[in-house]
Amino acid sequence: MNAVKLTSTLTFRLGTLGAVLTDRFSARLAAHDLKPKHVGLLAVLDSGAAASQLDVARIMNVAPSLVVSLADRLEELGAVRRERDPADRRRQVLTLTAEGRDLLAACARAAAELDAELLEGLDQDGAETLRATLGTLARRTGLPAD
Template sequence: MTRTEHSGALAHIQSLPSWLVGRVAARGRSLVTEAIAAEGLKLPHHAVLAAVSEYGPVAQADLVRRLGFDAKDVVLLLNHLEEAGLARREPDPRDRRKNAVTVTSAGMGTLERCAELAERANAELLEPLSAAERQQLMELLTRVHEA
């Protein structure tokens, strides 16, 4: 192949919807990561805390299944959340051999602040769009996601 036959290959890749969505997702993740760092959390901590809030009291094994995280990682994340006073592990009343995880009141406050920080980060991400365009983008992304 000649040099001219190669030209445009990168431009082609960068014009694919999968590439563009990936780049936008990476920027969005970065903005949210920076925002919730103010609360001392990383994205996996936030996900675990949110899942505990939604499903708790919940067994650690159920968290692993629901989140699709490695069990050892969940233990480390819960250790951090517990040390920070955001979550609590106690014997599960249904099965004393297991721990049930709950969110503390401090954890609920942290989740509320993280939700606001994530909203601001996403507003920054979508700032170039009008309100109607933002709504249309969300509708289109939801359709693609659910397909």
């Protein structure tokens, strides 16, 4: 019958693991009063893939209205600048400020520390393979991956 064990499916494992890691990341971010999605938004801007808030919403897979509140908070922190696009005054163009770049770097460092903690004891080779494979999957899933 080819019985499948739920816990060994990628769907389930990535889901549960992802939830735990997101929680940990969230805890680290508490110091900055940020949520993972705020940092995700910074990363989208840093990648240069986005311009308008709607672009960001599509890339992040969230409702446009959520981007509004995320951007509100980040603007308040001075991490992003919000300007009307002169060519189309309906669009709000978000750009990363120097502070925003620093903030993103700090958060990326925090994530890297969590990575190290997670991978402790794992062989270096396996870690690199994992990173690469996940990158491929992220791309195939339409997620920002580099």
